[in-house]
Amino acid sequence: MNTEDDKLPHDEQLSSLYNRAKHDIPSEQIDEAILSAAKRDTSTYSLPYNPFSNNWRIPASLAAVLVLSFGIVTLMENDLSPVNGVTPHVIVEDALIQKPSSIAKEQASLAKARSKMATPPLHKPATTEPAISTDAATSKGLFTSKAKETKRNEKLVSKKKQASQRTKPEMADTLSLSAAMPISTVGITTGTDEQAGLPYWQYKDEGLSIRFIQRLPDQTRGYFIGRGFSAEHAELIAQSCVFQTIFKNISDKNTPSEIIYNMQNWLVHHNGKTGEMKTREKWSTQWQQLNIATPAKLAFEWGLLPTTQDYQAGDYNWGMAIFDLPLASSFTLQLNWQQFGEQRNVTIPNMQCAADIHADPESP
Amino acid sequence: MKPFLRHSLWIFFACQTSLLMAEQTIFPAVAKPFIAYDFKVKDIDGTQYRLSDYRGKVVVLNFWATWCPPCREEMPSMNQAHKKLRKDNVIILAINVGEDENTIFEFTGNYPVDFPLLMDQDGKVIKSYPVMGLPTTYIINPEGIVTHRTVGGRPWDDSKLLNELRRMQKTPAK
16 A cells, blocks of 8 residues: 555656656557567577576476386386295395305204205196196006005105205205305295195296296106106106206397397206206107107107297297106206307206105095 | 477387387397298198299298197287288288198187198198298288288287288398
């Protein structure tokens, strides 16, 4: 609110001038003159560079969307969530590398867990196994004799004892390995495969997922007898520590990366010795000498995980991996492959071959 | 309001671009395209099939076996794809490795299939292709050149895969 004190010295003069004007507002000519003068001035005027102007908003918002989308997708892909509903047991790398005293503890707890896992729910046969193999096994009388069953149970008890005695040398294998080379065990999980009902060991990172699932010798016998092998020859395979393997290239579709591996470069550490896996090529020589029929040989060859393979994003194989070790033995597996332009290595400790446990047919 | 619309358009464009990039890897291309080995084999009914009879069409050549879980898993979707692609000059041929008529016939009881199930009992055909594991599927272009390969099962009736095969049939070879 204006008071008398607020009045400026020329206010009265201005008021009289306004009073003399014909209209309350300026004439149109004056308005146009002012507007055209203003337009002339602004057309020749350029703003100085302002880093906070609107120009950065589009690229910044685009970049933010892309980074966020990529981040979310990568996180989803790398999520080490339980596989097939099985809660995995995760082995922490630090526990094996940095704290030698905790290695023994970890190994002991794993051995304990393993001894529990070595007695899987046998009354639930693997659903991944084709029904044919079980039928074939049954037709060959593999599940019939009770006397045989008792013998096998006795065998199993003694083999379990042997397996537990072997735990100590296997611990030494892992310890000596960890001393000799950096062991990466991040991403390794163990548990019970939901479909097979048998223990598995899995490695998973942003580009690869590989799962080894125990196969019972009886499953292997039944499978190969059903594919034309004699009981004697099927036994050779069944006694060689067989795992069902699922190998997947899980690299992101937007940043796909090929996987190349050669199983001949993988190493198996058992009882202080280092060996290789028994590949289809090694078996092929043996089958040639034993005059195995072609269909059986083909089923064997294509049933195994390829010795070498290249997988593009989304590619995968299922196949048996044969370690050529006594049943129920523990071992450490060193894997390597090429992906993302580098050689990658991982060591899976404390893997265990299935014992020769006899599986009862599921009661109706 | 205007800047908001402009930004939204840019974001939409970026999303579309990334989706298109993702679609490019539906079928991984083979490192070196090669001439498809021309085989002559019988199906379970004794009908003879020759690959070169399908020149001018895209051929999806699948190697499989009844005992292979991913092979079994992809078979129903492959059959759906066969039904949907019949009019588009895209042919599906599945070559069984090492098994006999009875085994395959028994399999079709559980997995009805309308496309030809060919037999490679002595493994001669599979040895002529660089197959390492089952299932492996090759895409052969109308000129008889193997251009793409997938290892492991795929959802063959997925619309993206079907459209990609249709596109391959329409696109002239370079």
